[in-house]
Every structure is written in structure tokens, then in C-alpha cells.
């Protein structure tokens with residue numbers, strides 16, 4: 001189901017996805033000169049990218065590069081200052097509710113409620129996403145199985161490990177089977193085993209449900225291993241896009257994705273982001289460890 005973003009549930013009133021010349025299928029995500037300013041500061045600067053259906057697309061870049069701001073615009077949480085973005089064929093600014101029905105979002109900061117059980121968290125998400133009542137139990141059971149949390153379903157999330165929390169959040173974000181899943185640093189602060197488990201879930205979601213994934217990460221190895229294509233962001237701009245292999249070849253013989261990152265961003269720790277960004281990233285990592 002990677003080709004057509006329209007489904008029967010759209011009904012007769014559905015808005016036809018925007019297409020150029022009505023021939024090429026609309027990509028899962030498309031931005032044109034997408035820009036977001038905070039006051040005089042430009043956090044995302046005229047970004048134009050396309051993510052194809054079924055792709056795992058990575059956004060990498062130093063702290064403060066604009067990755068989360070991009071995701072917030074694509075998930076309709078933040079209005080663009082200028083430019084355009086379409087997700088699953090719908091305009092994020094003009095058709096936000098049509099976009100929201102087709103996306104899942106795993107935010108950079110933790111979103112699961114620690115005082116509730118895993119099951120209760122899933123129940124809340126199911127209600128939020130308007131999953132029909134007669135499907136609730138089955139969907140939650142499937143989601144728990146997909147992320148290996150059946151046995152922990154009735155435990156309070158406060159007692160979960162970091163990997164279990166992230167897995168639960170992925171299950172919450174995909175209960176309604178979105179067309180596109182946005183995951184902002186889904187593996188930050190996780191140990192290698194939990195890290196691997198999260199990626200297994202993400203791959204399974206793509207394989208079983210044909211989901212498109214847009215993921216941010218600071219881990220170059222994971223971007224290299226798991227992403228079909230990667231965009232490097234720097235100071236709000238996308239400075240290069242390509243498959244990990246193509247990007248590495250562009251930088252040099254035997255280059256790693258780390259070399260690609262340094263080549264395109266010249267990143268030194270003090271260059272990107274500010275104290276608040278780093279503090280926030282560390283806080284998320286600490287809460288997951």
C-alpha cells in the first residue's frame with residue numbers, strides 16, 4: 001500500500017491530493033521553501049525535500065539545526081512562516097485535520113504518561129485517534145505484540161526501561177495505522193539492545209503497514225544502517241540529501257557518515273544549538289536511561 005494515499009475512509013468529500021500535472025504520485029512528504037522564523041531568527045530556512053512512500057528518511061544535523069522545528073511543521077503543530085508542505089498529499093497549513101488523520105508522531109520529549117499502565121496509555125491514544133470502539137481491544141493487542149510489550153501491558157510506565165517507554169510511544173503513535181510516522185530522536189539515550197529493538201519495530205511497521213518514516217537522529221551509525229536516504233540540516237537549511245552510500249561516496253573513499261556530517265556541517269559542539277537545546281536533549285536521554 002505504498003502507492004496511493006487515498007483510502008476508502010476518505011469518502012466522497014475527500015480532498016484530492018495535490019499532484020504536479022496529476023500524473024506523478026504525490027510523495028509521502030513534500031516541502032517547498034518551507035520556512036519557520038522565531039522573531040528575527042530563522043530556524044528552518046527555505047527547505048525543499050521529498051520523501052517517497054515506504055521510505056525511511058533520516059534528518060541529521062547538529063543541535064539547533066532545525067530538525068524538530070521541521071517535524072513540528074510537518075505534524076501541523078507549528079504553522080510555517082512561509083513556504084509549503086504536503087504530507088500524504090495534504091497541505092499542512094490548509095488541511096491540517098486531513099494531515100493529522102494520516103500521521104503518527106513520536107516527539108523528542110517523552111510523551112507516555114508514567115503514572116498510567118502501558119495499556120492505559122494505548123487506550124488514551126486510541127481515543128485520541130478516534131479508533132472505532134469495536135476495534136479498540138484488537139488494535140491495542142496487536143500494537144502491544146508488535147513492540148513486544150504484552151507482558152508489561154498492565155505495569156505502570158514509571159517502571160518501564162527506556163527502551164520499553166520508546167517502544168510504547170511508537171505503538172501509541174501507530175495505533176491508527178498512519179501513512180507517515182514522524183519520530184524525533186526515537187533512540188536517544190537507549191542501550192544497544194533497546195536501540196536495536198526500536199529499529200526492529202520501525203522496520204516491521206514499514207514492512208507490514210507500508211508506513212513511511214521520517215526520523216531524526218544524532219547517531220550516524222543508525223542513520224547509515226537504517227535510512228534509505230538522509231538529509232543533512234545545518235543552520236536551518238538542508239545542505240545535502242542522498243542515500244548514505246551516495247553521501248559517503250561524495251565525501252571520499254572509505255568515508256563514514258560521521259565524515260559526511262562533519263564535511264557538510266563543519267560541526268563542532270559549540271557551533272550548533274544553544275544551552276537550552278543541549279539541556280533538553282540530555283534531559284530526554286537521562287529520563288530514558
Ligand SMILES: Nc1ncnc2c1ncn2[C@@H]1O[C@H](COP(=O)(O)OP(=O)(O)OP(=O)(O)O)[C@@H](O)[C@H]1O
Nearest residue numbers: 038043062063064065066067068069070273277281
Ligand atoms: N519556540 C521556539 N522559540 C524560539 N526559538 C526556538 C523555538 N523552538 C526552537 N527554537 C530555536 O530554533 C532552532 C532550531 O531548533 P530545533 O529544536 O528545531 O533544533 P534541532 O535540530 O531539533 O536540535 P536538537 O538536535 O538539539 O534537537 C534552535 O536554535 C532553537 O533554539
Ligand SMILES: [Mg+2]
Nearest residue numbers: 067068069108
Ligand atoms: Mg530536536
